[in-house]
Amino acid sequence: MAAPTVRLTAENPSKETGAGDDSTAVCDLCLKNSSKYRCPRCSAAYCSLACYQSQKHSGCSEKFSREHFQEVLKNKKGSAADRKKMLEILERVETDYKPLFQDDEEEDEEGDEETEGGAASLEERIAGLDLDVDIDEVWERLTDKEKRDFETVLHAGKLGALVPIWKPWWESHEADLIKVIDNDPPPSSKAPPQPPRQPSYIDEIEEDLEKVVNDLGIKDDQTTDQDLVEEAASSNPPKILKKIAKLSEVLRSKKASDSVIYNLLNILYSYAYVVRLYNGAHRDLPIQLAKNLLELSATLSHNVNFTDTEESLASAVHNASISLFNSNTFSSSILRDVTHLLLGQASDSPTAYIQSALSDMHRLFGAARKQLAKENKNSSKNSEPEENRSSKDSKGELHKTCFNCQKKLEFFLAWNVEHKDEPRMLIPEVEAMYRSRQASEEQHNLTKSAFEMQWGDNKPPPKPKNRLIEELS
Structure with a gap:
């Protein structure tokens, strides 16, 4: 089941002011920069991930991330193989992803702290826990950095990329599907010559099948260890x-x-x-x-x-x-x-x-x-x-x-x-x-790209407002 995703949507400045003017709403947390996002839990307007994760907003952000973390784990119920997959995903979060908006100095300091503390690996810390039942305990055993990393990946919509793509069984074919269409052998000198065979519908089907097989990438070669x-x-x-x-x-x-x-x-x-x-x-x-x-x-x-x-x-x-x-x-x-x-x-x-x-x-x-x-x-x-x-x-x-x-x-x-x-x-x-359908989609994408390049955005520019009264000189 797909992991829950949180979309960070840009806010409309004109709606934030409440007065309908052209001013931009100010971040509710730092009170300095203009706000770009809104918290999906408490509706607070904020400007960056740093403000979202700040101490002033920690009560809401940590609880929100914890709930979504629990929801992801609850959806992963099943066999031991399923729990092993979830463990691998958590380890990849820990090793492959770093906060997208974190400064290099902050990362180095956190890395030094964890090294000095001698923190055990994720596998060791959650060993013996049932990922289907001990959800709260799993969350508590994550480090602060791991929780923030999970939150960053969740907000960036990249959680689905951690799940390996399933390979369908119907894509495996044996090499004998490839049929080489040979010409008829030359007539024997002893046998009377035969009139040339007229192409039939079956020949057309075989030729089409050969093209399809080649297009699908089915190759007639020896099977390797790989x-x-x-x-x-x-x-x-x-x-x-x-x-x-x-x-x-x-x-x-x-x-x-x-x-x-x-x-x-x-x-x-x-x-x-x-x-x-x-x-x-x-x-x-x-x-x-x-x-x-x-x-x-x-x-x-x-x-x-x-x-x-x-x-x-x-x-x-x-x-x-x-x-x-x-x-x-x-x-x-x-x-x-x-x-x-x-x-x-x-x-x-x-x-x-x-x-x-x-x-x-x-x-x-x-x-x-x-x-x-x-x-x-x-x-x-x-x-x-x-x-x-x-x-x-x-x-x-x-x-x-x-x-x-x-x-x-x-x-x-x-x-x-x-x-x-x-x-x-x-x-x-x-x-x-x-x-x-593929050709139509390619043409659609080309047309869409041309319009976006002309507009300078993925949406057309707003239409100018019609003046009801115009002064004539």
Whole structure:
């Protein structure tokens, strides 16, 4: 879960004066400089980090930083591996980041004091503490400098940079995906000459796939020790469900619609988006993830059938912009993830990654159902009858929706087994959509830069006020 961020926003001088004149508000702490920021806790106006951390404001700033520190630790619950990650993050705060606004002399003095005092390392000081429970004790064992450093990183919005970026499992491909398109061998002198073979649609698909593979950086070379280390560090694909029904058993006498393949794209984009957004930790919050998938995928939530690639992916991109918007760059990059999923792990297993993704979603919806049932049981005991009825109805509806989604995913798994070669044929269309969005975004950025250069700021200059009365000479 992303760490809480505090934004320091510049204040409007005209609003600070209260009189509506052009004077600038003075810092409430030093009473000398003009104020630029406002404390998010006590609303005091201040001019710099030095004033914010001053003795006059220490009662508020230290309590505020302590609360946010506790909130970060509370959000890191889980296994021993999770606690180890948090310890590594705290150590990086201690070693890699220094106060952004601190003078060099002040840093040297603090370094000398800590050296003379023989302060133990952070790992030694918090050894034996449970980071999930002993939050107050962990904060107390930090030095004053460590608390200030944490506060500085928090205010600068750099806390997220300390979290390692998760590497998706679908980006790993075997080298045999690269196919060299050779010309037909020359006819034998004994055999009669054959007419030249006419290029087919399959040839075009193979050529497009070769370009995509090269563009994705999949190289046909020998595996090195470094490759093995990186592969071990990355996550493994989720296990495919053992029991996948035959498509004929699912449909009985019916025939699969032509829109199935485009509906599959809609689901895959939604899955890749939320998994990327959660940085690979999506299994920790099954209910929230189930809601996010339903928000993005119209196929899962409303049984919408799509008729082409662009319509299917554009729907998911649009829904993401409404509910989970990150950035245009992020939304476009997920199209590349869809390409990876469609490529599969190797040339002889084109459906492996698609089935892993569908199986992962199936288990997540199942985990959400179990958690909802447990919460319903607990709420029945602890809440008021009227409140309990409303909560139970909403959770019961979500429980039913998750069950229906599991059945839909079982259908897509069955369909994919019998149509294993069809998804790859959509890769050129997905790539074309990715390049189109990328070109539009680059053009938008160029236009934006040109306007900002002309304005001298990231906002246009204010319009001149129209005079109601003008003196004529």
